[in-house]
Amino acid sequence: MTFDVDLFVIGAGSGGVRAARFAAGFGARVAVAESRYLGGTCVNVGCVPKKLLVYGAGYADTLNHANDFGWQVGESVFDWPTLIANKNREISRLNGIYKNLLSNSGVTLYEGHARLLDAHTVAINGEQIRAAHILIATGGWPSVPKFPGSELAITSNEAFFLEQLPKRILVVGGGYIAVEFASIFHGLGAQTSLLYRGDLILRGFDQGVREHVRDQLIESGLDVQLNTDIKALAKTADGRLCASLADGRELIVDAVFYGTGRRPMLDSLGLENTGVQLTEHGTIAVDAQYVTAEPSISAIGDVIGDEFGDAGTDAGTGAGTEKATARLQLTPVALAEGMAVARRLFKPDEYRPVNYQLIPTAVFCLPNIGTVGISEEQAVAEGRRVHIFESRFKPMKLSLSSSGERSFMKLIVDAHTDVVLGCHVVGPDAGELVQGIAVAMKAGATKAIFDDTIGIHPTSAEELVTLRSITRTVG
Template sequence: MAFDYDLFVIGAGSGGVRAARVAGAYGTRVAIAEEYRVGGTCVIRGCVPKKLLVYGAHFAEDLRDAREFGWDVPKDVAFDWQRLTANVFKEVDRINGAYTNTLESNNVTVIGERATVSGPNEVTLASGRTITAERILIAVGARPHVPDCPGAEHGITSNEAFHLPAVPRRILIAGAGYIANEFAGIFNEFGAEVTLMNRSDMILRGYDEQIRDRLLQISMMKGIQFRFNASFRGIEKLADGTLRVSMSGHPDIDVDCVMFATGRVPNSAGLGLDAVGITLAENGAIPVDEDNRTACPSIYAVGDVTDRVQLTPVAIREGQAFADSVYGNKPTRVDYDCIPSAVFSHPPIAAVGLTEGQAKLKYGTVKVYASDFRAMKNVLAGRNERALYKMVCEAESGRILGIHIIGPDAPEILQAAAVAVKAGLTKADFDATVAIHPTMAEELVLMR
């Protein structure tokens, strides 16, 4: 049977673009459909623009600290939110164009429409046109979860945060994961009064307990307020535009903006998958096997829509593995063990491997090494903020099971260390490595 294409990809985010580009480079006839803009969540409304806001927010502290380093910086410096976001949008536009050019240069047909599955080898575009393909890859990502409470329509998500006309004077952020803590740090540095509420009594579940406690301590010192064990009762919009938030266990709070950062759910609704025998998980995730294949043999899925590990680099790895396996004669499966991650909070967190608690549960006895210090820059600036580095090791062999750090440039420092952990190196290997002095990273090879 002749098909219009060998591969049709639905969704031009990180995973879909990588799969389409690589498959196209192998000589495959590929089309990719995207209803919004090429680049997906990460490029358009996620990690890239958010990281640029993080950079902008750091200048608030850097400008204050600069005085101790001899720079005559005025005490009252002006910040222009609209100028920053306009420049961020320009960069997003540039990357969007670069992604599109990359696809087209690899002979991938880019279709600017929503596509749904209408058969094992057929998709239907929003315009009504049908296209056939030998294989279909679904890479539609995830979307922000919005709590079900009265007045939820008055809140925003991370998608809309970049499009606010100004920095809110008072903002309530619901959630305690990486998105909530990152935006809490961003808006706090830009001068907003930030309150973070969470239905449990902890932040950043899954990260090492000492590391997340250190972030909580520093965040409170910076003026961020926390309301734990709190669930929404409702959000009321008052006559002057103020939002009055009522929650369990705490008094009402009046704010100018409510932002939901309560997780992300697979964006699989309305794709027509039930018609081809694909039953979604309870949260909407598309079940796949180790080769990214769904219950329908001609349909595959990668990225956040599968809800395996919701990280951009993982989606890219999955897209690459799919294309290499199916079209490159290089069978590849993604190894989900020991995936590094980061939280671009203020200060940032980075981690790889098992936490101390996880390691004790798995191995019983472990050895933990730590370094609790003030970065040299913070000392001269008179800033009392302390960094914490932890290394969790197998007791007998010394094999490193996990590294967890909080402090300036933590994600940049951890990337190379993550290679060492993935390779199974030991504490002795780190001890045998000469330190680069003076750096913060040298603490990794000096811990005792």
């Protein structure tokens, strides 16, 4: 059987582009299709523009505290259109970089919607292309639960392109997307309420982190409302929105933002023309090597969800009988998976599976969260006996100000082996700090090694190598 290309990648997000570039570098004939924007969610409506907006929101506190350090700052005025225009220019620059990366790698780019006709054929722009292997890397898409008026809500996709900053906005959700955008809107001057149906935000994170972040958001003036939800949305006579809550209250706002979840982007993909199977969550089922139930088709990234390991077939690897493995829907994870697929297909002697242990991550709310390893609750659930080291303090940057913001640091240490199992930080640049800690933990660092490491003074980071007293022992 002859093929036009060795690999056809559907989706030019981070994972898809990485797989395409590496595969081409290994000598494969590669084509990529993208129907929206090069770089995928992360570059266009995710990580990158979000962090640019977080930086913008952070300037509010910087300006407020400047006087404490002797700077006489005049009246500050924030202009949302300027921030969005500058953000758009930067994203356009990055789109060009992604296009050049593909072109310089010898990858053929098709700009349009690709649809599977069978296990080896892709239709795009009126053309049919035969591929020995197909990789689905179409990512995810924001989802809003259905209720009366739900079509009036916006998601992260629309938030990045609002013409004006809403004067009052209601952010719904308790996950990292909702918490980040609540921080953004609040920091930029919008009257912001964070609405969550549960008892505490950031489910899945360490309990200490969750409680500390909740308290810091409230301290910053953000209106945090727990144990309630929206039942209906309706437009008012003046064009605003009336949110009817489960507890009987009504809130009048200019916009309602939903950050309650994402779904796999499988629209009109033609999966029904193949043997690809879906999980009960609607994601593509793959085995431990990202192969679907259709042996010629693989999938990576957000489209395969939080777990993999059961494609419903051997798929050539015997992984259909393996226990599902937890993964994280993060850009660096998709990048690693893209490289793994390229190596498995075209450079098998260099193939190595992605290691999902000790993946560091950050939440860019204000203040930031950085975390790697297990939580205290996970340690207990796993039957471990652990020593907990905790510290709360006012960061030096705010020492001359009246700010009530406090940083939080926590280490979880195995009581028997002394190995550091978890590190959780809330404070300025927490993500930058935890990246280095992740390297040490990946190498198996013990608490004794942390203690023997000389700190950089004066920094917040030195707190992690000067924690001497056990806060408590659990398990």
